[in-house]
Amino acid sequence: MDALSISHLSHSYGSRKALDDVSFTVAPGSFTVLLGLNGAGKSTLFSLVTRLYAARNGEIDIFGANVMRDPGAALRSLGVVFQARTLDLELSLIQNLVYHAALHGIGPLEARRLGMAALARAGLAERANDKARALSGGQMRRVEIARALLHKPKLLLLDEPTVGLDIKARADLLAHVRGLVSDEGLGVLWTTHLIDEIEDDDQVVILHHGKALAAGRAADIVAENNASDIGAAFATITGANSLFPQAGRG
Numbered sequence: 001m002d003a004l005s006i007s008h009l010s011h012s013y014g015s016r017k018a019l020d021d022v023s024f025t026v027a028p029g030s031f032t033v034l035l036g037l038n039g040a041g042k043s044t045l046f047s048l049v050t051r052l053y054a055a056r057n058g059e060i061d062i063f064g065a066n067v068m069r070d071p072g073a074a075l076r077s078l079g080v081v082f083q084a085r086t087l088d089l090e091l092s093l094i095q096n097l098v099y100h101a102a103l104h105g106i107g108p109l110e111a112r113r114l115g116m117a118a119l120a121r122a123g124l125a126e127r128a129n130d131k132a133r134a135l136s137g138g139q140m141r142r143v144e145i146a147r148a149l150l151h152k153p154k155l156l157l158l159d160e161p162t163v164g165l166d167i168k169a170r171a172d173l174l175a176h177v178r179g180l181v182s183d184e185g186l187g188v189l190w191t192t193h194l195i196d197e198i199e200d201d202d203q204v205v206i207l208h209h210g211k212a213l214a215a216g217r218a219a220d221i222v223a224e225n226n227a228s229d230i231g232a233a234f235a236t237i238t239g240a241n242s243l244f245p246q247a248g249r250g
């Protein structure tokens with residue numbers, strides 16, 4: 001069973017089509033990259049998967065549960081880290097986690113236990129009582145990931161998680177999330193416009209102007225397009241000639 005299955009998904013804002021008949025899957029325990037330039041439709045896709053918007057055209061299933069027809073079961077298996085920062089900066093790390101757990105109906109003692117375990121996994125156990133404000137950008141992202149994993153979902157979505165981080169923090173965050181995939185079997189959908197975040201064995205979905213133009217193992221996409229690397233393959237597939245491995249917003 002797929003961790004995430006997107007089938008013939010379309011979405012329009014008025015007359016502007018943001019997603020056009022998009023289909024792809026994320027396998028359990030896989031690191032899948034959703035690669036697209038700004039405006040490709042990545043955030044719209046996230047909004048549909050998380051039910052911020054209702055999907056009227058197409059199907060979204062999370063571990064076999066349909067997001068529209070069985071949202072409780074579908075969303076239980078899902079953790080999400082949105083692009084915008086969402087920690088309460090005036091609360092401590094553990095308070096941020098405990099309050100979030102309460103929203104999921106987890107009692108305070110269990111929430112504290114889960115929260116401390118999550119912080120330990122993020123390498124931030126000794127910072128538990130520091131205010132979120134005191135953290136670096138990369139550390140804040142790790143706390144947001146820890147929070148998104150509190151209810152033990154098997155699929156984690158991250159919307160451009162490295163935006164605004166420096167090169168070292170980007171690499172550390174990527175390594176942390178890859179570790180969750182290899183050590184804990186988490187399925188991850190990682191969106192980015194930065195090709196240097198992609199490794200040969202990653203699954204890649206290329207989203208461009210609302211269309212999924214290619215999907216498969218990165219190295220296979222490169223070979224199929226007689227390209228030198230995934231950036232060149234992206235240029236061939238999309239006809240876009242500028243995709244630079246730059247930090248921050250492109």
Ligand SMILES: Nc1ncnc2c1ncn2[C@@H]1O[C@H](COP(=O)(O)OP(=O)(O)OP(=O)(O)O)[C@@H](O)[C@H]1O
Pocket residue numbers: 013016017018036037038039040041042043044045160
């Ligand atoms: N609320 C909205 N109303 C109208 N148009 C929108 C809205 N949100 C997004 N769009 C348009 O839909 C298209 C896809 O946008 P979307 O934000 O999903 O792309 P993205 O790949 O996430 O880009 P970014 O990384 O810049 O957020 C764009 O053309 C965008 O201008």
